[in-house]
Amino acid sequence: MTRTKDLLDELAEIKSASALAEARALRGAATEHTQGSHEILFSSASKSFPLSWRAALARQVALWHQAPQLANYYASLPSQPAEGAGLQAALAHAETLTFTPAAATQGDLHALREAGWSVQDIVTLSQLVAFVSFQSRLLTGLRLLAGHSVPRGSHDAVAAVWRSEPRTATGQPAPQAFTQRELHWEPWLAAKPLDEFNALEQATLAKFGHADSDYFRLLARNLPLLEQRTLTDKGIFYTSGGLPRAERELAAAVASKVNGCIYCASVHARKASQLSKQTDDVARLIATPPGQALETGQSDRWQKIIAFSAALSTTPPNASPRQLDALREIGLDELQLLDLVQSSAFFAWANRLMLTLGEPFE
Structure with missing residues (x-):
């Protein structure tokens, strides 16, 4: 795969020959394959999950994460208004992944299937939302390191709640508390x-x-x-x-x-x-x-x-x-x-x- 640019390098406004640019060069594999993941998601698509849907979803996820440079980039791509049952279901799934991933259930995936999503497209949709969640935070961190101001959320950085159901969807014993045991x-x-x-x-x-x-x-x-x-x-x-x-x-x-x-x-x-x-x-x-x-x-x-x-x-x-x-x-x-x-x-x-x-x- 030939890469002509590094999106995050541009959006983070990293100065060439800076300590941060040199550090990213030392971590060349992470830099290259983060960009590679982006290109896989946004350079080709299926008829059932077109690039216009992907751009619209990515822009919304970036906005939720207060990553304005990234949201503006995705807004510059050809996108499609959030219309139709399939895209609305995808947006609902994206919102869950963004804000309350630990509250997700098997029923959320069933809702996507009911809206016409194939298993393969659900996996790609979930990857897209999760990737942009990573991409947004990485951009925030890079802009901080580069000395730029960044928006800040108001949520406290605290330990999250874990679900208390005693059994999984298939009846297996579910863990009840965070642990170092092998799960x-x-x-x-x-x-x-x-x-x-x-x-x-x-x-x-x-x-x-x-x-x-x-x-x-x-x-x-x-x-x-x-x-x-x-x-x-x-x-x-x-x-x-x-x-x-x-x-x-x-x-x-x-x-x-x-x-x-x-x-x-x-x-x-x-x-x-x-x-x-x-x-x-x-x-x-x-x-x-x-x-x-x-x-x-x-x-x-x-x-x-x-x-x-x-x-x-x-x-x-x-x-x-x-x-x-x-x-x-x-x-x-x-x-x-x-x-x-x-x-x-x-x-x-x-x-x-x-x-x-x-x-x-x-």
Whole structure:
């Protein structure tokens, strides 16, 4: 795929040869595949999910996240007024993903099916909304790093509520509280059977370890996008230097607590605990009650990291220049700050897929 521009570089107004530009170049894989994900979503489309619908939905999601530069960009693309049952159903789904992803149910997907959406288009729709949620936060973080003013939401950055139903839709025991234990996940839509992928597609799934996962074989109904998303993930979390990997995983766990994603929180809190050896501190984070600040009781460094990550994860984002200055005061350089922004922002994407396409079980 040949890329002629980097959309976020333009919208964030990053000066060439700046410390931020150099940091993004060092994180070239994340930069490239974030743009690649965007291009997959907005360079081609199906007749049942046209580009005009995608642009209209993306603009609305960017507006909800108070990302005016991004909203204006999507407004410049050919779009279509929100008319007809199919697009109205998509907007309702997008609003749930944006503001209350942890409240999503299997019935939300049933409503899309009733409005004529295919399983493949529902997956792409969910990816689009979740991606623009990530893209908006990443743009907010980049503009903060570049020294520009950004709109701020008014929501407190606190731990979210988790649902209390004792059973999943299929009768499996549902987790009742955030945990570091290993959880399982089941989809509300049928994952694509492995034997329905061709040999090249199966090889792609196997390369990333996705072949045996219902979650990834569901997302693989749009395999080119899944591939770009996976490479974005790897570019953010599996690169050398910069912010310690343990603190990138910490940011992922924080975002998951803010978004109410009990599955992602369990995975990434466990990784943060293993890598940092700060088992009690991670346990304290995971045990934070709903409505409470996540940084309470942590070391000075982790307080500042957690507070920024949580603020970037609210809807709309609420991160501030003051928080960024506090991170610089404890020694985080531009590459480390970029790693923190990207690790936090990515889970706006990951959480929204996990929460709205299926559910965890014990």
